[in-house]
Amino acid sequence: MIRAYYSEPVDKFLLDSPSSILGDLTQNHSFALEDLQKNAWIAQIEILQRELKNFSGAYIAFEYAIPRMGKRIDVVIIYRGIVFALEFKVGDNKYTKSAIEQVLDYSVDLKNFHEQSHNCAIIPVVVSTEAPREELVLNKYPDAIYQPIMANKNNIAEYLSEILNKIACKNQIDSEVWLNSVYRPTPTIIEAAQALYTGHSVKEISRSDSGAINLAATSNTISSIIDHSKLQKRKSICFITGVPGAGKTLAGLNIANERHNVDEGEHAVFLSGNGPLVDVLQEALARNEVASCSDVKTTKGKARRKAKAFIQNIHHFRDDNLQSDLAPIERVAVFDEAQRAWTKEQATSFMSKKRNMRDFSMSEPEFLISVLDRHEDWATIICLIGGGQEINTGEAGLPEWFTAIHDSYPHWDVYASDQLTEIEYTNGNNIYSALSDEQLTIKKDLHLSVSVRSFRSERLSGFVKAILDLNLKTAVELNKELREVYPLKVTRDLEAAKNWLKSKARGSEGLGITAYSGAYRLKPYGIHVKSQIDPKTWFLNNKNDVRSAAFLEDAATEFDIQGLELDWTCVAWDSSLRIKNGAWEFKNFRGTRWQNVNDEIRRRYLLNAYRVLLTRARQGMVIFIPEGSVDDETRLPEFFDPMYNFLLECGVSILNAFQ
Template sequence: MKRAYYSNSIKNFIKDDNSKILGELSLHHTHALEELQRNAWIAQIEILKDQLKEFPNGQVYFEFAIPRMGKRVDNIVIVNDVIFILEFKVGDNEYGNHAIEQVIDYTLDLKNFHEGSHHSKLIPVLISTNASKFENEQTYIDDLLTAARINKENLGEYLKHVAEQSNGENINWLEWETSIYKPTPTIIEAAQALYKGHNVQEISRSDAGAINLTKTADCLNNVVEFSKTNNKIAICFVTGVPGAGKTLAGLNIANERMKSDEDEHAVFLSGNGPLVEVLREALTRDEVATSKLNGKPLTKKQAAIKANSFIQNIHHFRDDNLISEKAPVEKVVVFDEAQRAWTKEKASSFMKIKKGKADFNMSEPEFLIDVMNRHKDWCVIICLIGGGQEINTGEAGLEEWVLALKEHYSEWDIHYSNLIIEDKNYLRDQSLIKWLNDNGESEKDLHLAVSVRSFRSEQLSNFVHKLLELDTVATKSLFEKIKNEYPIVVTRDLDIAKGWLRNQAKGSERIGLVGSSGARRLRPHSIDVKNEISPSDWFLNDENDIRSSYFLEVVATEFDIQGLEIDWVCLAWGANFHINSYNEWNYQKFSGTKWQSINQEVTKQYLINTYRVLLTRARQGMVLFIPEGSELDHTRLNEFYNGTYEYLKEIGIQELTKENFIEIKKEKYVVKTKTKTSTKQKNINSLDKELHYSIQEPKPNLFSTKVHNTPSSKNLSTEKIGKFVKRKMHELIENDLIDNNELIKLQNLDYCINTFHLRYPLLKKKLSTDPENILRYWKGSLNIRGNRYFICSEWYEQPDNNDRPYFEKWLNKIIIKHVNKKNPLDLTIAENQIEFARNYAMYKDSIDLPKEVNDQIDDFINDYNKGFTTNQETYNSILECIHQFIRSLKA
């Protein structure tokens, strides 16, 4: 199958007829071809032919497939040893953040998963055709921290410059385009791809380490087909190491067996509420987007109906079948994380208290088998089992499933992974092991042995296993093998941990903060594990949403993240699970105001499994945050943390401190084309226009000034934005100019985003537990009417990201309120005077006014800064004087 809709040598591409190229692109396009897409292709063809004419050698591709993402790159151009990934934004006059992330994502996908690109030089390029020229920083582009920003006029110039600077071996484009693509999608990406009709081979790696994912799918399909043909009832137990693709295998079989035309229905069931919520929401959003591309748009509600029938909560399935005694419509049922089904005691208690079923006396596994046993012809249950991943009281593990089969359903065909007999993490009861061995079929293809969650290191699950066993020698040896491909670091500074995550992430790679639900004394570090998150917002929303994982403000616990994964993780390690003075794990739970020891072995195992889950959630790398203890707080003693920290350093994990870590300040990407006002004459014209308008009539709304008319940082002041904001806020607070209504607003994030362009509230009320120095706020709180507040320090003043106009606009509003209270003149007088001050500040460095005029204006500005209005007659006189002077200059 061709990866690109069109490919050719640059030389032949330039000779090719445009209509022929367009026809070939249209032929391969699977959706309805809209005018917008057609026009975009026409523009790309014309621009590339014009800009590539000086390249005698090279290869060009249109619509090159990125299977893992289910998308296509606009263009790829190979010149010498460099692969340029091009994303066109035809007609755009700005370099948008989303577009830059998109092209970086394409580049990373090829770098990580396309064999021919692993060691090649890849350059992401965003072409906003109508944007102004941008000075690119090539070092950042080479490191994939950003993309080159190019317009339609300088694309060729940039490609030539980069190609000439590179001196590697020329790429054999034929070998490159036919090299193996080995994707490792997240479970969310995999669900979306399977839902669209892709098969598991297309979206999984093809190397020997992960080939059994396909074999597992084949084995399960064989069982289903045999049962269907021979009217058999069967159950399969699939095992695998954390991240091996058990959920992917389950989603795949459920999707493949959705054959309603053959009266064969399948469903994917999970008791993991967050997983169900996230996958449903992801499928729904994707379906809505895809339907628009296909020209048959669906509402979100319509798309959700379909997604919700494919993925269901196991407890809802249970409750539905409590009401009815009929066989369910589904013939193939996949139970994800089946080890988490409830024991007889927990299920009976729940049914009695919550459902009023006093006579319910079955474990959840027994009841679910009983429901499927209602089928008179055939059915198949597929249980996905994670060994050593039971994390909650009342979770049955595999033993309840085997016990139910032995005691009540021994006539079922049983197919089980060979690891169930061989590994103590799955079954501990020797009598059940013997019974299963005698009555079931062992299938080696039902075990997934290699983690595909971390495409960087297949040894991660082994490393975590040995780490939790406190096997220092083996753990150290395994870490040596994985550390170059899968970075792990440790720190005692949460700010450094967050900075490390931001440094590592590129494009839209997801970062997040996780912790144990029992780590209750992380609260002094603003990590509240009791604060519930919205899983779909945390996992799916972008970096501009404060609820998303990107903001590193809300922590996901083991219950939120089990079965899911993100790229880069910060694990905040709690005092509930630490190494004591005997070099053994100490198990604790927090009750009331103190820690209590955990003595029950099963509860200890739950806690070990909690950290096993948390340590295996990152696809690419993680930072371990071990807080400093405090001898002044009996719940956070040094002994609760130091042993764990020393153990992690002993096995070779690098320690990050303020001495050896620097956070890379990544730029904000959006760069808008601005009107140039650099010449003296343009400044004169602009000021004349503004002053003329001020004299003619009062401005109805001072605060509707457009962005391109706001001052840039170099025009405003030599005082840096941070110092300016801090000084002005101190003045406002000292003079009690912030009223209660405004005080409430300044603590509201949405208000501060819209008003100041900030990502955090401008004011943060100091809690009794807060130190005097907190992240993203200036050190030292200030008293405002009896309470203490921190002032946000995250202010920027760059050509493409200028926060000063937003703050000044708000400051003017506060001053206007104050002026009007002190001297109740008509409000428009104050508005006009402040508008004049702003305009004068913008242009005064570029216009030589007579000294007497400057002196008058300076007096006026001083009055304005003190909160006084000038007499309207005097004010108009000053304006007229300046107006006449400018007229004489223009003449």
């Protein structure tokens, strides 16, 4: 990827002819060039060649790439240790909220993911060329990003000079080094899907530092398995494991995208039983294609149909293949959250009651393997497995896949990591007992051991596990590592939690409230888990929409948010999961009172629900634990206080109402 379409010292920029600069911009622009863009560049060049005459020693770059977002900053100016990010709105006579949010997004992205910008002062500037003059106000965030400056075509130089007089930066920037800096993004799964779908590689949108498993290496390993299966005419099943947020879905999307090629007979599909995830990704891809496409024939419906061929609901895929015994068009199938596939009992019951198929007697893993097994020569299944992620009745976990392989498909080759036998994946079963040495191949790259969802801290999943294990010693130690880089708070005041989220989120960063699906007694606090959200609207609409996550009115449950993430979350803790005498109590609210949950599987689902909720925040989290009420037997303080005190013992800091 070309980092900038044009980049030179300002001294040279002032000498270059506008036509030659425009020529570089045009040549490096890989998409169809519209007159609107061309005219915008001409205006920017004219304005900046006039405004930067007294900035000898500065450096300028046009159209600097932000790969995670799939976009480019209009102009970057580097001078005296400061990075200025300019977003031009040529012809605009006002400073719009969208422009302010956009340039702040770029600045936050540079600060978090661009290595040479970690220690720099970054100043976002909105240049609405025809807008009236606004007073220059410098307000700095804790990480040395400044609140956006509003400028017009006539006062850019004036404001830059004033800023340089007020801010003294000790760190000098080598412009060439900055321009070619390592970029280590950790995109949300929505951003990743959009970037991959529009042609970016997994290398461009994934981190590459030594603390994270290289997702490209995992993708290469899977590709080699597919190529071997194709060459040797073998059928193979590959299991990718990883901690929550480690990038399993990203790896799966990358493979599905790379192999999404009907012409070469390798048509791949990304399948998930997670309805909200599928709906959100399909909608996000469709919206992004319509927004970025200049072809008026690209309608929302057409874009949505195209996205549905790439990402499908696994139950729709199943139902389609029940209508025929023919081999499907797909030879490569990626099953996301494969541990959530249905057991034989659940699948048989559903097919009998809902599909009137009384002779159906297979687990979902067995049936799904049978569909790909219809191919005469080769096929590959990639199963993405998350430990401790089963949250619903009838979800099989990993053992059901191996039972199906052993009982019905011994001719399939099996590839897995050396971590697959961990109890959180197997529930204590010896899943390899029926496989021969020739059938099983161990590849270490098939396990992703470090969370990359939370780019501020890769220890979050370990901390959450310690909390749910009630392992105070480990939680205390991990919290010491978390507190400096990952804001984690606990509060008894929901309004304080909401205000904290609003104060933390910048630009278009996502924020929202989450709660357990059985948290019915959070209703007195305004959290109605029975009021279902529309995931597409909740995740994708902006903060002005009352139905959106950022409006902080509607809470998402573990079913809505599993597989997705936000930057900042409030986890509302109810008394379904409570501490008594140093151990968990598992409760279910039925009618007017709490009942004990005695079934071990249902207990595991409840614990896993909170595991999901506590691992959704990329940047920071506040946990709201109500104080309860002595006047309400369903919300007694003794239900909540032990959990609150346990978090304090773990070192989680208190968020007070005035903070």
